Amino acid sequence: MSRIGYKVIELPAGVEVSQAGEVVTVKGPKGTLTRDIASDITMTVEGNEVKFTRPSDDYKMKALHGTTRANVNNMVEGVTKGFTKNLQLVGVGYRAQLQGKKLVLSVGYSHPVEFATPENLTVEVPDNTHINISGIGKQAVGDFAAEVRAVRSPEPYKGKGIRYVDEYVRRKEGKTGK
Numbered sequence: 001m002s003r004i005g006y007k008v009i010e011l012p013a014g015v016e017v018s019q020a021g022e023v024v025t026v027k028g029p030k031g032t033l034t035r036d037i038a039s040d041i042t043m044t045v046e047g048n049e050v051k052f053t054r055p056s057d058d059y060k061m062k063a064l065h066g067t068t069r070a071n072v073n074n075m076v077e078g079v080t081k082g083f084t085k086n087l088q089l090v091g092v093g094y095r096a097q098l099q100g101k102k103l104v105l106s107v108g109y110s111h112p113v114e115f116a117t118p119e120n121l122t123v124e125v126p127d128n129t130h131i132n133i134s135g136i137g138k139q140a141v142g143d144f145a146a147e148v149r150a151v152r153s154p155e156p157y158k159g160k161g162i163r164y165v166d167e168y169v170r171r172k173e174g175k176t177g178k
Contacts, residue, residue, distance in 0.1 A: 005065030009050040009073050012080050017045050024072060028079025031136050035071060038064045078136040085145035087131040091160035095128035107152040118144060
């Protein structure tokens with residue numbers, strides 16, 4: 001059984017956590033994040049520590065306890081360090097470029113695929129086969145990276161597609177001709 005909900009969140013210097021009803025606000029050097037939390041879970045801020053308690057040991061309460069703590073911890077980590085996802089384009093002629101605020105991908109379709117970058121994220125293209133997506137919201141970074149990856153997911157036969165830099169693509173042998 002997970003006991004993640006009982007772990008105390010240590011607040012780094014310069015980070016403030018406040019709660020107004022069910023809305024938690026975390027302010028830090030990189031920005032401000034807000035999120036709704038479950039009304040049954042109680043959050044207490046004592047000095048530079050944040051603790052969470054649940055009213056009962058019901059299965060749903062245990063799940064909400066750990067999830068709430070993890071979400072607030074990700075908010076604290078986001079406003080101090082930030083989150084980054086790195087994507088890599090593998091394939092002949094596959095390339096990415098940044099045109100103003102638009103990410104333009106050429107990944108083997110008859111047309112280039114364009115993405116408007118969200119305003120709370122930073123998208124960098126260090127070379128035409130790598131994309132770095134960074135921001136303070138873990139969910140926003142992951143969602144946008146998954147959206148870009150879904151344009152051309154890596155295929156198992158040649159390994160072509162858009163993949164995360166640390167992703168392992170399991171390769172298949174393919175047909176044997178006679």
